[in-house]
Amino acid sequence: MKPIRLASNRPAERFYRGGARIAAFRGEPGTAPREPEDWVGSTTTIRGESTLGLTTLPDGRLLREAIADDPVSWLGRSHVERWGDDARLLVKLLDAGQRLPVHAHPHDGFAASHLGRPHGKAEAWYILEGGTVHIGLREEASTEELGELVARQDVVALLGLLHEVEVAPGDVVWVPPGELHAIGAGVLLLELQQPEDLSILLEWEGFAIDGAVEGHLGLGFDLALSAVTTKARSTAEIEALVHPAPPSGSVFPRAADEYFRLERLPVRGAAVLDPGFSIVVVIDGAVDLAGLPLSAGATVLVPAAAGRLEVSGAGELLIARPPAA
Template sequence: MRRINSPLKCLPNRVWRSYLGGRLIDDLRGEPNPKDGNYPEEWAASITRAINGPGHPPDEGLSKVIWEGERITLLDLIRRFPQDMLGEEHLSRFGETTALLVKLLDSAERLQIQAHPDKSFARKYLNSDYGKTESWIILRVREDMPEPPYILLGFKPGVSEEGFREAVMKQDVPAMEGCLHKLLVQPGDVYLVKSRVPHAIGPGVFMVEVQEPTDFVVLVERRGSGGMVLTEEECSMGLGMETALKLIEYEGISEEELKERYKLVPRVMEENPGGRVIKLIDEEKAGCFSAEGFEVKGNLSVMRKTFYTGLVLEGGGVIRGDFGSLPLRRGDCLFIPASLGEHEYSGRMNIIACYPPTRAE
């Protein structure tokens, strides 16, 4: 009987976006001439389709692997072997979906100010059980930008729904920017970005983004890269801007309270001569995913009750288990199936492991 009981390496899976970036993803993967373009995101172990409209492949966003000599989407492999891939407990709660999307995102310019729906809005207007809460793990920042890298996150005190809507309708970008907190970021920072909270990633930020498995976004700025102007339909997910703006949470809070709510503090969970495990995102805080960092300095044993997505960000080595061994290097993306059981990372490398939710809402 055929089974999936070994780690799967995902093939490169770049996705088109309306902003420029991606040079640091090229660098991570060891590409000979890293450069920016309109493919600034790598979707890792993804079974989520990108919403890019006409002219783009219908399967854009879906990760592929080579399994038994066949090039196949991860989604199709899950459908063939749901229990091996996802585990019985996850299947009983969520069905044949990972309930998770992980990205590498590298911005050469500021992204448009945006917000994402919560589950309630998504069920009502978008026929989906998932909204888009996300979290950002900052990996690197570019030193050659005109100003220090930053993010925009959440409304400042005193911002009103009426005032922000007026700025959106007039496309007064400085006014929209002025409504949000501007926070400088550095490698190692971790932020939670709850659904409905307005935000934008500034130029020069390279991150792992962990999120619910959708591509839903309301863009309150219509301008794109290189003078591109998006239509209201494109910016509002086809709902019209009046309806789309209802998903935004119009709550102004101080910078201190914002950081208390949304800046996460990594903590060491396990340490031994073979390395250490660091909790980066706690599911109790995020609500719909979690993440850990594996700092491997020899042999680090891992036993998890669920599948996960693994990103090798520094160094190299091997992963070992009952299946045998698989060499790893910087830039590799792994899908670790639920059936794998205990396994060991050997070598010197840094890995971020991203996990699905353990409970359905």
């Protein structure tokens, strides 16, 4: 098995605007106004959909079906022994054409108990184009207080509860399950997350979604908001969540390792891509990956059976992987 270059996989008519920065990053034609996400190497569907969001391979098969047919070759024996054919990873390019709403995602236990899902939704970002992000409570707020702000749709107060942080290209942001957050307009990022589409929306005015109906995952806000972290984050804690990535190697905080991993690999002449299932994103320059010529904006799916791969050229790669088995 060899690395596979992936085409864009941008679900249309999402509830927020964006997509032009993804098209520019990939060197592709312009996009519709509500295609702000590229689901890269996806075995996950948009919530409530049967196939939308899934990656189709160049041979016409769905990646999800290909992995189910031969999980060891795709994911590796140790991964399959622990998790079966669950890839344990969803990677996205995300272009915030407008500020995203204040929201949070449930943790594994909540998702299993109340939604019947095998994962919650931890996520982390590598910033490609900077701007502002909002993350973590500045002061403790009870579930009841949050519920009142949601009922009033008091956006000013909701945003005011959160730390506002400027981010630049090369920064990383770790968003633990339950953490309130919002991505500011103009930010382009690579997102790694657990393979679910589960969001608890605390605001929705100005977005193409009926948040009063869809924002609580069908649970009602009283229950849904119980999955939200209500403790305050200190400045030091925010600095641990948001910081520049190291120049090479693993870039996310250690707490993210149980969910996914991201490696930064600069290439100056020659380098090696270690074995294992991964999704590779070229963020700078031009490289050759095992005979596959790639330039900035390319995304590549690497099966575990491809083994150790040589990389040559001058550029930089981001390598997304599931948690270590």
